[in-house]
Amino acid sequence: MAVSRREFIAGSASGAAGLVVGGVLGKVVAGDGDGGGGGGGALSGDVGSIAEARGLTPAEVVQAVKTVVPPGKPELDEFYILASGGHSGQMLVMGVPSMKIKKVIGVFTPESWQGWGFGTDSGDIIRAGTTAEGGPVSPAQPTLTWADTHHPAISETNGEYDGRWVYINDRANGRIAMVDLRDFKTKQIYDIPNLLSSHGGVFVTPNSEYVHISTKTPTLIAGADVATSLENFADSYRGYSTFLAIDPTTGKFDVARSFQVELPPYTQDLADAGKLVSDGWVFINSYNSEMSWGGNMEGNPPIEVGASAGDYDYMHAINWKKAEQVVQSRSTVINGMRVIPLDVAVEEGILYLVPEPRSPHGVDVSPDGNYLCVGGKLDPHVTIYSFEQFQAAVDAEDFEDHDQFGVPIINFDSVVAGRVEVGAGPLHTQFDAEGHGYISLFIESAVAKFSLGAPYFEGDQAFQLVDKVPVHYNIGHLVTMEGDTTKPQGKYLVALNKWSIDRHSAVGTLNPQNFQLVDLDGEAMEVLSDTPIGMAEPHYVQAIRADRINAWHVYPPGTNPTTMEPDSNAVVQGEERIERNGDQVDVFMSLTRSQFKPDVLRLNKGDHVTLHLTNIESTPDATHGFAIPRYNISASLDPGEYTRIDFVADVEGAFAMYCTEFCSALHLEMQGWILVS
Numbered sequence: 001m002a003v004s005r006r007e008f009i010a011g012s013a014s015g016a017a018g019l020v021v022g023g024v025l026g027k028v029v030a031g032d033g034d035g036g037g038g039g040g041g042a043l044s045g046d047v048g049s050i051a052e053a054r055g056l057t058p059a060e061v062v063q064a065v066k067t068v069v070p071p072g073k074p075e076l077d078e079f080y081i082l083a084s085g086g087h088s089g090q091m092l093v094m095g096v097p098s099m100k101i102k103k104v105i106g107v108f109t110p111e112s113w114q115g116w117g118f119g120t121d122s123g124d125i126i127r128a129g130t131t132a133e134g135g136p137v138s139p140a141q142p143t144l145t146w147a148d149t150h151h152p153a154i155s156e157t158n159g160e161y162d163g164r165w166v167y168i169n170d171r172a173n174g175r176i177a178m179v180d181l182r183d184f185k186t187k188q189i190y191d192i193p194n195l196l197s198s199h200g201g202v203f204v205t206p207n208s209e210y211v212h213i214s215t216k217t218p219t220l221i222a223g224a225d226v227a228t229s230l231e232n233f234a235d236s237y238r239g240y241s242t243f244l245a246i247d248p249t250t251g252k253f254d255v256a257r258s259f260q261v262e263l264p265p266y267t268q269d270l271a272d273a274g275k276l277v278s279d280g281w282v283f284i285n286s287y288n289s290e291m292s293w294g295g296n297m298e299g300n301p302p303i304e305v306g307a308s309a310g311d312y313d314y315m316h317a318i319n320w321k322k323a324e325q326v327v328q329s330r331s332t333v334i335n336g337m338r339v340i341p342l343d344v345a346v347e348e349g350i351l352y353l354v355p356e357p358r359s360p361h362g363v364d365v366s367p368d369g370n371y372l373c374v375g376g377k378l379d380p381h382v383t384i385y386s387f388e389q390f391q392a393a394v395d396a397e398d399f400e401d402h403d404q405f406g407v408p409i410i411n412f413d414s415v416v417a418g419r420v421e422v423g424a425g426p427l428h429t430q431f432d433a434e435g436h437g438y439i440s441l442f443i444e445s446a447v448a449k450f451s452l453g454a455p456y457f458e459g460d461q462a463f464q465l466v467d468k469v470p471v472h473y474n475i476g477h478l479v480t481m482e483g484d485t486t487k488p489q490g491k492y493l494v495a496l497n498k499w500s501i502d503r504h505s506a507v508g509t510l511n512p513q514n515f516q517l518v519d520l521d522g523e524a525m526e527v528l529s530d531t532p533i534g535m536a537e538p539h540y541v542q543a544i545r546a547d548r549i550n551a552w553h554v555y556p557p558g559t560n561p562t563t564m565e566p567d568s569n570a571v572v573q574g575e576e577r578i579e580r581n582g583d584q585v586d587v588f589m590s591l592t593r594s595q596f597k598p599d600v601l602r603l604n605k606g607d608h609v610t611l612h613l614t615n616i617e618s619t620p621d622a623t624h625g626f627a628i629p630r631y632n633i634s635a636s637l638d639p640g641e642y643t644r645i646d647f648v649a650d651v652e653g654a655f656a657m658y659c660t661e662f663c664s665a666l667h668l669e670m671q672g673w674i675l676v677s
């Protein structure tokens, strides 16, 4: 609702709006305010006139002031969020509170503007992510070039984000990638053995010992009869919890030190690492403990019905510190990965099940490590378990039963610390430093704030619904700033909404996802802004304090981003050359403003060509592109960067190579000729 300038100023006398408007608008222009009403008026004058002309309320002006990052003040974005790019296969980098997208990182999918996967050695990273044993691929399409990224996980030191690396999974194909936050580029993609798909089981342990990733739909066991496997589900399928060891210097996966724990063939879903008191454990939700497999045209209920038949599913609690020792002596190797069999995991006290209300989705561990908050999609409560009670129940063997695979089921009543009725369709929980949880309510389209128990809140203050704010619409994940670490920062919350009817300008029959920024500092939660995400469907995001990121501005001269080391084939100015050896041609080329050197390549048809390209600039942002028309080759080299391109000159003609970045006044002249004759 728009207000007149007079109302605007009068109405702003109370609350934060009054402070800002009163202060900033000290010099309100005299006049009756008729001049600017409606659209199309020139936006001049003071804040009040402009707000009036644009039909903004005082509250909306305050919201804008809280989120604006004016030109030249990037430091006002106090946080980065690293968001999955959904089925684009990429990752997004955004700022908070501006909510502006700063970068799209090419991960699993070729991304032409970055030269990611278009002829450079980055293609080797994408190809390597397709070829692990156990990763079924079509001989006709040996390289997977799409993915469904879901859950980013930032590396941690002592339970806090350390800003070094971020991992992200491919829900579709059960793969994982590692991105280095020095240059925000992907370094490794790994196709995990025994995982056909994955979902939310991605997180890093508190000192980045491991990144965890688990199966979503369970995997067919080698040797099981495919045709009858669904009817014999319990014997034919298994889940796997994977602990991928992280190399402490490079952040890459150390497969030799990695291992898996075999799980029952339920559908393992979201997961989180224990921390502080619960460090050494991980917790994984599951649904479909009914092992329903569909067959709705074969006389069976659809999976959605079959998987919701029971009243409870099971949270899996895995003692990874114990598993790390047991794997040395009691594992089998399946498809190149050490696996602790299910019966060994039970015998050794590595795996326990905890009943949880049916169709659970998120499990999130509180900053002190003691509370495990579970949202059940079909239950209006958040169920809050205590790790200390869980530990006592394990020690006392306080089991209510065992499942059909022999896994002990902890007595539900012994481990529940509290339940809070929060609303319809609770999914994921994040935290602040004061002992509140914030849970997304998918069906209700809202965020509910609730209190945890001791040491944060005691007596009738504990486990209470505190506040609720509507969001638009159908919220999935949400994130508070560093809200899944031991040191949450509070301040803001971002709601990741799946639907956005009437929230953005019409862009055809598919609406964008809608990120909403929520202010957590006031008495009540308040939505500050809507941001359309013009690609795919981000699932999870993590938010990290900007001052924890130590990104490079330029590469040390000749750096190969795939190794982050200077490359022996990089050139310095004056050493550019072409070396021919039979039909192998090596070109050592420099790129600088505004020329390629050499700028003419004379090739014979059929030559095997290796281009060693080095951007010899040291000026930040002096990036050059390198593209060859019709050869499907595109590279992008940041200052100091080396990259390699291999191709066969199998098409005759004159091809005009050019730079794809407008790098200088003579950028258009940054071109050259490749003659294939």
Ligand code: CUK
Binding pocket: 150, 151, 199, 200, 270, 361, 427, 428, 475, 476, 477, 539, 540
């Ligand atoms: S999931 Cu819960 S809303 Cu992939 Cu983490 Cu999307």
Ligand code: CUA
Binding pocket: 592, 593, 594, 623, 624, 625, 659, 660, 661, 662, 663, 664, 667, 668, 670
């Ligand atoms: Cu280099 Cu344009």
